[in-house]
Amino acid sequence: MSQAKQDHSGGLARKSVTPFEVGAQSVANIAPSAVIAFGPGAMALSAGNGAWFSFAIGLIIVLLVAQSISTIARRRAGAGSLYSLIRPAIGSTGTFVTGWALFVGVIGIASGSLAGTGFFAAKVLDKVGVKAFNGTTGQVALDMILLAVAVYVTISSVRTAARVSATLEIISITVIVLVLITVMFKSGNWIDSPQISLSGAKLDGVIFAIVLAILGFVGFEGAAALGEESDDPFRAIPRAIRGGAFFAGILYIFATYSQVAAFKGGASALAKSGSPMDDLASQYGLSSVEPLLNLGFAASFLAVVMACVTVGARLLFSWGNEGLTSSWFGKAHPKHRTPANSIYFIAPLVAIPTVWVLASGVAPLAATTYIDTVGVFGYMLAYIIVCLGAPLFLKKINVKGVLQLWIVGILGAASLAYVFYRNIIPVPAPPMNKLPYYFIGFMVLGFIWFAFLKVRKPAAVDLIGTFADDAPIS
Numbered sequence: 001m002s003q004a005k006q007d008h009s010g011g012l013a014r015k016s017v018t019p020f021e022v023g024a025q026s027v028a029n030i031a032p033s034a035v036i037a038f039g040p041g042a043m044a045l046s047a048g049n050g051a052w053f054s055f056a057i058g059l060i061i062v063l064l065v066a067q068s069i070s071t072i073a074r075r076r077a078g079a080g081s082l083y084s085l086i087r088p089a090i091g092s093t094g095t096f097v098t099g100w101a102l103f104v105g106v107i108g109i110a111s112g113s114l115a116g117t118g119f120f121a122a123k124v125l126d127k128v129g130v131k132a133f134n135g136t137t138g139q140v141a142l143d144m145i146l147l148a149v150a151v152y153v154t155i156s157s158v159r160t161a162a163r164v165s166a167t168l169e170i171i172s173i174t175v176i177v178l179v180l181i182t183v184m185f186k187s188g189n190w191i192d193s194p195q196i197s198l199s200g201a202k203l204d205g206v207i208f209a210i211v212l213a214i215l216g217f218v219g220f221e222g223a224a225a226l227g228e229e230s231d232d233p234f235r236a237i238p239r240a241i242r243g244g245a246f247f248a249g250i251l252y253i254f255a256t257y258s259q260v261a262a263f264k265g266g267a268s269a270l271a272k273s274g275s276p277m278d279d280l281a282s283q284y285g286l287s288s289v290e291p292l293l294n295l296g297f298a299a300s301f302l303a304v305v306m307a308c309v310t311v312g313a314r315l316l317f318s319w320g321n322e323g324l325t326s327s328w329f330g331k332a333h334p335k336h337r338t339p340a341n342s343i344y345f346i347a348p349l350v351a352i353p354t355v356w357v358l359a360s361g362v363a364p365l366a367a368t369t370y371i372d373t374v375g376v377f378g379y380m381l382a383y384i385i386v387c388l389g390a391p392l393f394l395k396k397i398n399v400k401g402v403l404q405l406w407i408v409g410i411l412g413a414a415s416l417a418y419v420f421y422r423n424i425i426p427v428p429a430p431p432m433n434k435l436p437y438y439f440i441g442f443m444v445l446g447f448i449w450f451a452f453l454k455v456r457k458p459a460a461v462d463l464i465g466t467f468a469d470d471a472p473i474s
Contacts, residue, residue: 011331011332011334011337012079012228012229012314012317012332012337012338012339014228014229015229015230015231016159016229016231016337017158017159017162017226017229017230017231018159018231018236019230019231019232019235019236019239019240021158021159021162021163021226022162022223022226022230022233022236022237022240023166023223023236023239023240023243023244024162024163024165024166025158025162025165025222025223025225025226025240025307025310026219026220026221026222026223026240026241026243026244027165027166027169027170027244027247028161028162028165028166028169028222028303028304028306028307029219029220029222029223029244029304029307029308029310029311030216030217030218030219030220030222030244030245030248031113031165031169031219031300031301031303031304031307032169032173032216032247032248032251032252032300033169033172033173033176033296033297033299033300034113034116034117034297034300034301034303034304035215035216035248035252036176036251036252036255036277037116037120037275037276037277037297037300037301038116038276038365038368038369039212039213039215039216039252039256040252040255040256040259040260040270040276041259041270041271041273041276042212042271042369043055043209043212043213043256044256044260044267044268044270044271045271046204046205046206046208046209047201047205047206047208047209047267048200048201048202048205048267048268048271049194049195049197049198049199049200049201049260049266049267050195050198050201050202050205050206050209051209051256051260051267052195052253052256052257052260053198053201053206054206054207054209054210054212054213055213055216055249055252055253055256056249056253057206057210057213058210058213058214058216058217058249058252059213059217059245059246059249059250059252059253060415061210061214061412061415061416061419062214062217062220062245062249063242063245063246063249064387064408064409064411064412064415065221065383065386065387065412065416066220066221066241066242066245067242067405067408067412068386068387068390068405068408068409068412069082069085069221069224069238069241069383069386069390070237070238070241070242071238071390071393071394071401071405072085072086072089072386072389072390072393073085073224073227073233073234073237073238073241074234074235074238074471075234075393075397075470075471076088076227076393076468076469076470076471077224077227077228077230077233077234077237077468077469077471078224078227078228078318078465078467078468078469079225079226079227079228079229079314079315079317079318079339079467079468080099080225080314080315080318080319080465080467080468081102081221081222081224081225081227081311081314081315082098082099082102082221082224082382082383082385082386083095083098083099083102083315083318083382083465084224084227084318084465084467084468085224085386085468086098086385086386086389086393086465087464087465087466087468088393088396088397088470089389089390089392089393089396090385090389090392092461092462092464092465093450094385094389095464095465096446096450096461096464096465097381097385097443097446097450098381098382098385098386098389099315099318099319099382099464099465100443100446100449100450101378101379101381101382101385101443101446102311102315102378102379102382103312103315103316103378103446104374104375104377104378104439104442104443104446105218105375105376105377105378105379105382106219106308106309106311106312106315106375106378107308107312107346107349107350107353107375108353108371108372108373108374108375108376108378109215109218109219109304109308109372109375109376109379110304110305110308110309110312110346110350110375111349111350111351111352111353111354111371111375112353112354112367112368112369112370112371112372112373112375113301113302113304113305113308113368113372114143114146114147114301114305114350114351114354115139115143115354115357115358115364115365115367115368115371116297116301116304116364116365116368117143117146117297117298117299117300117301117302117304117305118133118139118140118142118143118146118354118364119139119364119365119368120294120295120297120298120301121133121142121146121294121298122134122138122139122142123275123278123291123294124291124294124295124298125142127290127291127294128291136358136359136361139358139364140354140355140358140359143351143354143355143358144351146302146305147305147347147350147351148347149302150302150305150306150309151309151343151344151347153306154306154309154310154313154338154343155333155336155338155340155343156336156338157336157338158226158229158310158338161306161307161310165302165303165306165307166303168296168299168300168302168303169299169300169303171296172295172296172297172299172300173251173296175289175292175293175296176255176277176293176296177251177254177255179277179280179281179286179289179293180254180255180258180259180262181258182284182286183258183262183280183281183283183284183286184258184261184262186262186284186285187261187262187284189261189262190261192257192260192261194266194267195257195260195261195267200267204422204426207418207419207422208422208423208428210419211373211376211380211419211420211423212369212373213252214376214379214380214416214419215372215373215375215376216248216252217245217248217249218375218376218379219304219307219308219311219379220241220244220245220248221241222307222308222310222311223236223237223240223241223244224237224241225310225311225314225315226314227468227469228314228469233469234471259276259277259280262280262283262284263276263279263280263283264283274363274365275365277293277297278290278293278294281293301368305350308350309343309346309347309350312342312346313338313339313342313343313346314339314342316329316339316342316345316346317329317330317332317339317342318330318465318467318468320341320342321467322460322463322464322465322466322467323457323459323460323463324453324457324460324461324463324464328341329341329342329345353371354367354371357370357371370431370432370435373432373435374435374438374439374442377420377435377436377439378439378442380416380419380420381443383412383413383416384412384413384416384417387408387409387410387412387413387416388409388410388413389409390405390408390409391403391405391406391409420436423435423436424436
C-alpha cells in the first residue's frame with residue numbers, strides 16, 4: 001500500500017481532532033432528532049403500521065454497510081471520506097463514481113435539512129412574537145441566515161462544529177425521549193397490537209419507506225471525512241461509524257413505534273400531521289414543551305447542514321489537491337486550517353435546491369423529504385460501491401476475512417439496490433416518481449465531467465482518491 005509516509009493534510013489541522021469529536025461528527029451527520037421530527041410521519045404515509053419495521057430493516061442494511069466501511073477505515077484514512085477509502089480496491093473510475101455520488105448526496109441532504117431547520121426555527125420565533133419568517137419569503141430568508149451561520153462555524157473550527165452539534169443533539173434527544181415516554185404513559189398503549197402484527201401494512205409500502213429509513217442513517221460514516229484531522233483515525237473512525245449507526249437505529253425504532261402508538265388516530269393520522277411531535281405533545285397536554293422541541297429540531301437540522309458541508313468541503317478539498325479541480329479548492333484557511341474556499345463554494349450549491357423547491361410552493365418539511373430523497377440515492381450508490389469494493393480491498397492487501405466480507409458486502413449492496421429498484425418499479429405517485437431521475441441526471445453530469453478529465457487531465461485522473469494515508473503494516 002502506498003502513501004503511508006506522506007503528509008496529505010494539505011494544510012488541514014492534522015491530528016487535532018479527538019476520538020470524542022470524531023464520534024460527535026458522526027452523531028451530527030446523522031442528527032437523529034431531525035429524523036424523528038419528520039421521519040416516522042413520512043414513513044407512516046406509505047408503510048402505515050409497518051413504519052417501525054421499515055426502520056428495523058434499514059438498521060440491518062446500514063449495519064452491513066457499516067461493517068464494510070469500517071473494515072477499510074481501520075486501514076486507510078483521508079479527507080475524502082468514502083472516496084478516499086475505496087481507491088486501492090477499485091481504481092480511479094470507480095473511485096470517481098463513489099466520490100461524485102457522495103457529493104450529490106451531501107449537497108442534497110444539506111439542502112433538504114436547511115429547509116427543515118428554517119421551518120422549525122420559524123416556529124420557535126413565532127412563539128416569541130417574531131412573525132417575519134412565516135411564509136415562503138420569510139422561510140427562504142431565514143434559511144439563508146442559518147446557512148451563513150453553518151458556513152461561519154464550519155470554517156472557524158471543525159472541533160467546535162462537532163462539539164456544538166453533538167451537544168445540541170444530545171440535549172434535543174433527551175427532551176424527545178422524555179416526551180415520548182411521557183405520552184406513552186399517558187396513552188397506556190405500550191403493547192400496540194396493530195403495529196406488532198403489522199396490521200394493514202403492505203409490502204410495497206414497507207419497502208418504499210426503507211428509503212426514508214436509510215435517509216435517517218445517511219451520514220453515519222461522516223467521521224471518515226476527518227481522516228486527516230483525527231489524532232487516532234484507524235481506531236476512532238471505525239468505532240464512530242458502527243456506534244453511530246446502531247445508536248440511531250435503536251432510537252428510530254423506539255421513536256416511530258411510540259409516535260404511532262400514542263398518536264390519536266394511529267398511523268394514518270400521524271401521516272397527515274404537518275408537525276407530528278408538536279401535535280403529539282398537544283394531544284397529551286404537553287404544549288409547554290413545544291418551543292423546546294422545535295428549538296431542538298432546528299438545532300438538529302442545522303447540525304446536519306454543518307456536518308454535510310464539512311464532508312462535502314473535504315471531498316472538494318481532496319479534488320483540489322489531486323488536480324481534478326482548481327488548486328484554489330485545495331487550500332486551507334491560514335488561521336483556522338479548514339477548507340474555507342471549498343466551504344464558500346458549497347454554500348450556494350446547498351442554497352439553490354432549497355430556494356427553488358420552496359419558491360415552487362412546496363411546504364418546508366415536504367421540501368426536506370423530496371430534496372433529501374435525491375441526496376439519499378447518492379449515498380446509497382456510494383454505499384453499494386464500498387460494499388462491493390471492501391472485500392477487494394482486503395484481498396489486495398492480503399489479509400484474512402475476504403470471504404466473510406464478500407457475504408456482508410453482497411447482502412448490503414443487494415439490499416440497497418433492491419430498495420432503489422422498488423422506488424422506481426412500480427412507479428410511485430408524483431412527485432416521488434421524478435426523484436430517482438433527478439439523481440440520475442446529476443450522475444450523468446458527473447460522468448460528463450469525468451470524460452472531460454480523461455481527455456484534458458489524464459494525470460489528475462491517475463491521482464483520483466490518492467489524497468489519503470494508509471495504516472502502517474506491522
